[in-house]
Amino acid sequence: MLVAEFERIAAFAEREIETVRFEFLGGRIGLKKATHGNHGSLVMWLLHQWMQSRPELGLYPSRGLKVEAHGQGRVLPDGVLAPVGHFSGDGDWSDPDGVLMTVEITSHDPYTHHWDRVEKPRAYGEAGIPFYLLIDRGNCTVTLYSEPDPRVGYRYSRRAAFGAKLCLPEPLGIELDTEKLKQYVD
Secondary structure, eight states: OOHHHHHHHHHHHHHHOTTEEEEEETTEEEEEEOOOHHHHHHHHHHHHHHHHHOTTEEEETTOOEEESGGGOEEEOOSEEEEETTTTTTOOSSBOOTTOOEEEEEOOSSTTHIIIIIIIHHHHHHHTTOSEEEEEETTTTEEEEEEEEETTTEEEEEEEEETTSEEEEOTTTOEEEEGGGGGGGOO
16 A cells, blocks of 8 residues: 555544544554543643653654655654644654654554554654653553664663653653553553
């Protein structure tokens, strides 16, 4: 399938079907279903962390990004960290240039393992996004991927169990106290 064909399908689905949005990785369409309360609460918790500590950075929920080699993939991360105003004037899908970090929060569905734990680290690293934060509610861990490599995704990852503190290095410059994440596991 060509990217242009996917974008037409995704635009139609967004207009006509409110509970599902589509992503496109590795030439395959993936579903991004509407999230329930705990997932949304987790996004809000993370937004609040950045607004308090780094107000010059915005955590944009569900910002469409072009990823993979030559921008052939399309994803809707749960959060995209970039300077405030970075996406002004963009359409549905933005280039990853200037993005500091993407965030995914696992859901309880059959797609989570393949998309959030395998495909997305590869796609985000291949696109050169400096950091990928995976909040894994299934494993009760937070993993920060760094040092993007177009061949393998990311060369380095650091994992912490829910309840631990995870220091996110500059240019992120924030420490996450993940104790509160325990209440969003389900």
